[in-house]
Amino acid sequence: MSKAWKGILKEDSQRNQFSGLQNGSTLMLMGSAEVVTKPKEETIFLEDLTSKNIAELGVVYPAGLKNLGNTCFMNATMQCLRPVKEFREALEQHSSSMSQDLEQNVTIATQRLYKELESSLESLTPSIFVSVLRQAYPQFAQQMPRGQGYMQQDSEEFLSTLLSTLSRTLVRPVGLSSIAPAKNVIQALFGLELNETLTCLESDMEPKIEKKEDALKLVCNITIKTNLVAEGIRIGLAGVIEKHSDVLGRNAQWKKEIRVNRLPKYLCVQFMRFFWKLTPDSQDHTGVKCKMLRPITFPQVLDAYEFCSDELQATLRVAREKNAEKILNEFRESDEKGAEEEKNAVEDMDMEDVAALEAAKSMSLGLKPSGIGLPVDFQGNYELFAILTHKGRSADSGHYMAWVHHKGGELRLCSSHVKCLRDELCR
Numbered sequence: 333m334s335k336a337w338k339g340i341l342k343e344d345s346q347r348n349q350f351s352g353l354q355n356g357s358t359l360m361l362m363g364s365a366e367v368v369t370k371p372k373e374e375t376i377f378l379e380d381l382t383s384k385n386i387a388e389l390g391v392v393y394p395a396g397l398k399n400l401g402n403t404c405f406m407n408a409t410m411q412c413l414r415p416v417k418e419f420r421e422a423l424e425q426h427s428s429s430m431s432q433d434l435e436q437n438v439t440i441a442t443q444r445l446y447k448e449l450e451s452s453l454e455s456l457t458p459s460i461f462v463s464v465l466r467q468a469y470p471q472f473a474q475q476m477p478r479g480q481g482y483m484q485q486d487s488e489e490f491l492s493t494l495l496s497t498l499s500r501t502l503v504r505p506v507g508l509s510s511i512a513p514a515k516n517v518i519q520a521l522f523g524l525e526l527n528e529t530l531t532c533l534e535s536d537m538e539p540k541i542e543k544k545e546d547a548l549k550l551v552c553n554i555t556i557k558t559n560l561v562a563e564g565i566r567i568g569l570a571g572v573i574e575k576h577s578d579v580l581g582r583n584a585q586w587k588k589e590i591r592v593n594r595l596p597k598y599l600c601v602q603f604m605r606f607f608w609k610l611t612p613d614s615q616d617h618t619g620v621k622c623k624m625l626r627p628i629t630f631p632q633v634l635d636a637y638e639f640c641s642d643e644l645q646a647t648l649r650v651a652r653e654k655n656a657e658k659i660l661n662e663f664r665e666s667d668e669k670g671a672e673e674e675k676n677a678v679e680d681m682d683m684e685d686v687a688a689l690e691a692a693k694s695m696s697l698g699l700k701p702s703g704i705g706l707p708v709d710f711q712g713n714y715e716l717f718a719i720l721t722h723k724g725r726s727a728d729s730g731h732y733m734a735w736v737h738h739k740g741g742e743l744r745l746c747s748s749h750v751k752c753l754r755d756e757l758c759r
Contacts, residue, residue: 393750396455403462404732405487409494410445411734411746412718416598420446422502422517434468439501441465442494455748469493487720487732488602495522495548511704520704522548525594527641530575534584538577544593549600550639554624561601561630569639591641595703599636599714603628606727621727630716637712647702651709
């Protein structure tokens with residue numbers, strides 16, 4: 333066997349270059365038998381097309397919003413609110429003009445921005461909206477040291493500020509037969525009524541304290557043991573606090589319980605990822621913003637039943653039982669054996685359970701509706717349609733992105749350019 337030779341064989345190569353090559357040796361040539369020709373039509377990938385080019389192919393994506401330098405917190409929030417039909421209708425029917433009223437100016441700028449998004453295929457530059465927002469709320473105009481541009485802002489703070497502003501300007505019941513008992517469209521669409529109960533743990537003589545308050549979101553608190561979004565919500569709805577006791581004449585431990593009295597048509601859940609960490613060893617002794625990086629799993633459908641008050645649960649239970657009964661009837665029709673087992677299971681139910689079920693059904697006729705604009709058969713289930721995420725380790729940096737559901741089970745990544753992805757995002 334001759335010694336192997338490796339190299340590139342060229343047209344002008346000389347035989348004496350191949351040391352160890354003898355007559356009768358077997359050669360293996362690797363390469364193309366002929367010159368590869370350039371394709372007649374250049375391959376173009378979907379990711380490389382502009383929104384206009386994609387629209388020409390019959391696929392229409394919503395327009396994106398260009399980043400004007402750390403304005404992704406605003407862009408992502410506006411894209412997440414965009415699918416809410418009643419929200420857009422309320423803005424469309426709002427009649428006013430730019431004036432000295434800064435809140436009205438923010439409302440008009442929001443109205444015009446969505447109108448431009450609906451009529452455009454190319455990415456928009458939201459310069460007017462950003463300018464009006466920073467004029468009304470200077471905290472969103474903070475700049476980095478040494479003239480490095482505008483600072484990154486918290487998307488939750490922006491959402492709260494925007495909804496608070498619109499709650500004072502959008503007061504007509506657009507898209508809803510009535511917004512009562514809410515006082516504005518924002519409260520009607522996103523508002524929850526919460527009931528908080530405080531019970532003193534150190535004295536039975538201390539009366540319970542109950543109060544009702546309105547909110548626009550539920551909070552998912554994140555600890556080192558939190559894995560599911562429902563677990564994080566439970567943490568925020570219950571706990572122990574320190575409060576003054578009139579009976580004991582000192583501070584005491586109180587048990588706090590919060591339950592939902594009224595559900596919204598659109599439920600917002602905030603993941604509490606950013607927190608303030610004290611830094612006593614630093615020079616300024618103030619602290620630093622930190623981010624909880626623990627992954628939290630959330631479902632495609634969130635069941636809010638367990639977070640509701642007893643009265644609201646009784647209302648929801650009727651629709652839930654009817655739905656369960658419908659499923660059981662379908663099962664009985666398709667499987668005689670399954671029907672027989674279900675019949676035996678019903679017969680084995682405790683009389684107490686049967687009585688509770690019948691009581692809930694009979695009481696439902698006189699109960700309040702689950703929430704404004706919700707269907708009669710609402711069961712407390714919310715289908716996921718938008719996610720706002722933050723990429724990065726710091727609250728003062730990183731990048732915000734919006735993921736909005738589209739028909740066909742797709743998620744649209746809304747940034748400067750909108751892209752379609754499958755719903756594989758689960759954290």
